[in-house]
Amino acid sequence: MTAETRFSFGRDDLFKKLGFNAHERRLLQGKSDDFVRAVLEVKLPEARERPAERDRAASTSSPLYIPGVRYHLNLSQAAKTALLGSLGIIAKAFLLQNSGLLEASVTLSSVAIAELIRQPTRLSNRQRRILDAIYELKRASPYPSYWPSTEQIAEKVDLLAEEVDKELKPILNKVVNYESESRTWEVNL
Numbered sequence: 001m002t003a004e005t006r007f008s009f010g011r012d013d014l015f016k017k018l019g020f021n022a023h024e025r026r027l028l029q030g031k032s033d034d035f036v037r038a039v040l041e042v043k044l045p046e047a048r049e050r051p052a053e054r055d056r057a058a059s060t061s062s063p064l065y066i067p068g069v070r071y072h073l074n075l076s077q078a079a080k081t082a083l084l085g086s087l088g089i090i091a092k093a094f095l096l097q098n099s100g101l102l103e104a105s106v107t108l109s110s111v112a113i114a115e116l117i118r119q120p121t122r123l124s125n126r127q128r129r130i131l132d133a134i135y136e137l138k139r140a141s142p143y144p145s146y147w148p149s150t151e152q153i154a155e156k157v158d159l160l161a162e163e164v165d166k167e168l169k170p171i172l173n174k175v176v177n178y179e180s181e182s183r184t185w186e187v188n189l
Contacts (some may be wrong), residue, residue: 004075004076005077007072007080008073010036014087015091016145018084018087018091018145020091022181027092027095027098028095035090039071039087102158123134123171127171127175129166130157130159130167131176133153133157134147134187138187147185147187148185149183168185175188
């Protein structure tokens, strides 16, 4: 029997749970109801609760869509990962479409792409070690939206936090991004 995990979400925190930063969440804000409806149309067993009745949860197998309601889905870890991945892909496609980048990307020729590939950012051995540590910390976390802080990275690579910052700043916005709201480093994927 597969162990189930609970995925709880509401319209106000769904995109945060999917790992989108504050700016992306603002762009997606008007789409939360559509995403919640899409999840509920999958007809997964769930429990729902009204924010004022957190202790009372009723199980149902035919989801109801009621704005302002928090949903709880009991899923296997694999189903939860697939659901989050699918929702993330759809939301990213929406962001690309609305920013005009989807159409712009079509115009890139193979020559332009080949030129971009020939101009990679050169990383020092220390930067590579730090990036490896970021990936190791991310893989060790059970949360899809997790990215490590400077202090966590420094501890992993046995450096001072200031040294980690010094190594990552030259590759900021090229290889890594710093999320000031959560004070974490994210690798550009």
